[in-house]
Amino acid sequence: MSLSTHNVSVGYHGKAIVKQVDLSIPEGKIIALLGPNGCGKSTLLKAMARILSPIEGQIHWQGKNIHQMASKKLAQQLALLPQTQPIPEGIKVKDLVAYGRSPYTGFWGRISNADQHIIDKMMQQTGVTELAEQLVSELSGGQRQRVWLAMTLAQDTPYLLLDEPTTYMDLSHQVELMHLLRKLNLQGKTIITVLHDINQAARYCDHLIVMKQGKIVTQGSPESVLTESLLKDVFSLNAQIHLDPIAKTPMCVVE
Amino acid sequence: METRSLPILLLTLVALLIANLMFGAVSLPFKQVIEGFQVGNANYFTVHEYRFPRTILAMLVGAMMALAGALVQGVIRNPLASPDVLGVSHGAGLAAVFYMTFFPNADIDWLPTVALCGSLIAALMLWWLCGQHSSTIKLAITGVALAALYASCIDFLMLVKPLEINNALLWLTGSLWGRGWNQLAMLLPWLLLIPCALWLAKPLNLIHLGDDSAISLGVKASTLRLLSLAIAVGLTASCVAICGPIGFLGLVAPHLTRKLVGGRHQLLLPSTMLVGAILLLLADLVARTIDPPIELPAGIMTAIIGAPYFLWLLFRTK
Numbered sequence: 001m002s003l004s005t006h007n008v009s010v011g012y013h014g015k016a017i018v019k020q021v022d023l024s025i026p027e028g029k030i031i032a033l034l035g036p037n038g039c040g041k042s043t044l045l046k047a048m049a050r051i052l053s054p055i056e057g058q059i060h061w062q063g064k065n066i067h068q069m070a071s072k073k074l075a076q077q078l079a080l081l082p083q084t085q086p087i088p089e090g091i092k093v094k095d096l097v098a099y100g101r102s103p104y105t106g107f108w109g110r111i112s113n114a115d116q117h118i119i120d121k122m123m124q125q126t127g128v129t130e131l132a133e134q135l136v137s138e139l140s141g142g143q144r145q146r147v148w149l150a151m152t153l154a155q156d157t158p159y160l161l162l163d164e165p166t167t168y169m170d171l172s173h174q175v176e177l178m179h180l181l182r183k184l185n186l187q188g189k190t191i192i193t194v195l196h197d198i199n200q201a202a203r204y205c206d207h208l209i210v211m212k213q214g215k216i217v218t219q220g221s222p223e224s225v226l227t228e229s230l231l232k233d234v235f236s237l238n239a240q241i242h243l244d245p246i247a248k249t250p251m252c253v254v255e
Numbered sequence: 256m257e258t259r260s261l262p263i264l265l266l267t268l269v270a271l272l273i274a275n276l277m278f279g280a281v282s283l284p285f286k287q288v289i290e291g292f293q294v295g296n297a298n299y300f301t302v303h304e305y306r307f308p309r310t311i312l313a314m315l316v317g318a319m320m321a322l323a324g325a326l327v328q329g330v331i332r333n334p335l336a337s338p339d340v341l342g343v344s345h346g347a348g349l350a351a352v353f354y355m356t357f358f359p360n361a362d363i364d365w366l367p368t369v370a371l372c373g374s375l376i377a378a379l380m381l382w383w384l385c386g387q388h389s390s391t392i393k394l395a396i397t398g399v400a401l402a403a404l405y406a407s408c409i410d411f412l413m414l415v416k417p418l419e420i421n422n423a424l425l426w427l428t429g430s431l432w433g434r435g436w437n438q439l440a441m442l443l444p445w446l447l448l449i450p451c452a453l454w455l456a457k458p459l460n461l462i463h464l465g466d467d468s469a470i471s472l473g474v475k476a477s478t479l480r481l482l483s484l485a486i487a488v489g490l491t492a493s494c495v496a497i498c499g500p501i502g503f504l505g506l507v508a509p510h511l512t513r514k515l516v517g518g519r520h521q522l523l524l525p526s527t528m529l530v531g532a533i534l535l536l537l538a539d540l541v542a543r544t545i546d547p548p549i550e551l552p553a554g555i556m557t558a559i560i561g562a563p564y565f566l567w568l569l570f571r572t573k
Contacts, residue, residue, distance in 0.1 A: 051467050075473030082467040086332065090518030091463070102461055103473045108521060109457035148468075155472065 100154030321531020346377020429554025503561020
């Protein structure tokens with residue numbers, strides 16, 4: 001078990017939002033964190049990315065407390081795409097993506113040929129190659145999200161943490177992103193993503209973790225997790241579960 | 256954009272260095288300036304003892320104040336931030352005015368040390384009020400509030416001790432008048448802060464992306480912020496101690512440079528030092544030559560350029 005939380009409580013200003021969570025992230029899967037607003041799914045993700053320090057408990061990477069590891073070492077293992085990103089002034093797309101190589105470069109941040117190869121590849125995979133010379137501040141919200149994704153991917157980590165990565169994208173780019181995640185997963189990456197769209201999670205993710213009021217309610221494959229009673233309990237939704245006619249995964253239809 | 260501006264900036268700097276040696280109350284042709292470096296030459300005093308150290312000092316102070324500004328703007332992530340928002344210059348001003356009004360007969364050579372202590376105490380005050388983990392907005396607002404407090408204390412001192420007001424006012428405008436080799440020697444040890452600042456170029460780029468991304472890319476965000484601000488305080492304090500608070504340089508120079516070379520700190524930090532040096536050399540040149548033999552303080556010149564620029568910036572920023 002590479003990434004695990006042990007009795008972790010975490011929140012803001014000493015007030016716990018996530019409460020005493022024990023969790024082992026199944027390796028090599030696409031994992032979705034689901035739950036209503038304020039349930040603590042983003043907070044838990046941030047804690048795993050060591051953005052937030054736990055109030056109690058520990059988070060372990062390969063048996064070691066992540067807050068006691070060298071930050072550059074850990075940055076070669078875990079990458080995070082935050083939910084919102086500031087708009088840096090005077091930075092070109094190609095520069096921003098190159099920043100993703102920071103955990104590997106020396107003190108002056110010089111990019112090697114091998115680094116450049118990875119940068120080019122990730123820009124291509126996220127479809128931002130033709131934006132390379134543009135300023136990040138001039139892009140649309142969806143374009144910017146893809147550029148940041150390329151930066152996060154350039155970090156080239158076995159674990160990828162994404163906080164609502166589809167929020168600002170139109171539907172076709174959302175689908176493209178989920179396909180890209182599938183492809184990266186086949187290459188061996190473990191992907192943990194916060195999602196709002198239950199059907200998207202059921203269709204593209206292997207493992208769902210459902211949270212409510214800072215606790216994990218249930219977890220497992222989409223087939224085992226998504227039930228009508230769960231939707232009622234967690235999301236206060238009256239909905240039916242049907243089979244997606246194409247992907248044969250469970251699909252929630254609201255009554 | 257990018258590196259193309261560098262040669263132009265370098266040429267401008269060299270031209271201004273020469274111009275500062277040639278022009279002043281008396282204009283000297285280039286040949287006489289060169290000859291003036293020889294001991295015993297008729298212009299030795301004007302060139303070697305007076306204009307040369309002052310020109311070098313203007314170059315260094317301009318570069319250091321601009322670098323401090325770039326560091327502060329880098330970690331506060333706001334183009335309107337500058338070392339002034341840390342209250343450091345006003346702290347120095349208060350200490351200097353206090354010294355001048357209460358000890359009018361004291362040795363003026365101690366003034367830089369007193370001002371330096373004032374600015375460092377102001378920095379510690381800000382640190383004590385905010386602590387390591389407070390937000391940058393809290394830091395900036397606290398700094399501005401403290402600066403206002405120091406400014407009102409300065410006004411109070413000058414009102415109750417009106418006899419000493421002239422020296423105090425002159426010092427508070429920021430000037431290179433009368434500064435020479437002694438002051439240059441005082442500044443030298445502080446030049447060590449420049450390589451320290453350049454060392455932070457890479458993590459400063461990542462702070463630009465927000466704390467979450469920076470931490471995820473392996474930067475210790477709060478440590479970096481503390482380190483950058485401490486270096487900015489050191490740079491500002493040492494300059495203010497020697498020349499008084501020369502306004503707007505730390506705000507305008509980095510911002511102008513970002514427009515010229517972009518936001519990558521590997522290029523931004525060295526370039527902003529060039530721009531800062533150019534601005535202060537220009538300000539001092541104009542201040543010395545506009546109405547000779549009367550000299551204006553360079554601080555007035557930077558304010559004349561800086562204040563409208565700041566307003567323009569403010570209206571442009573949504």
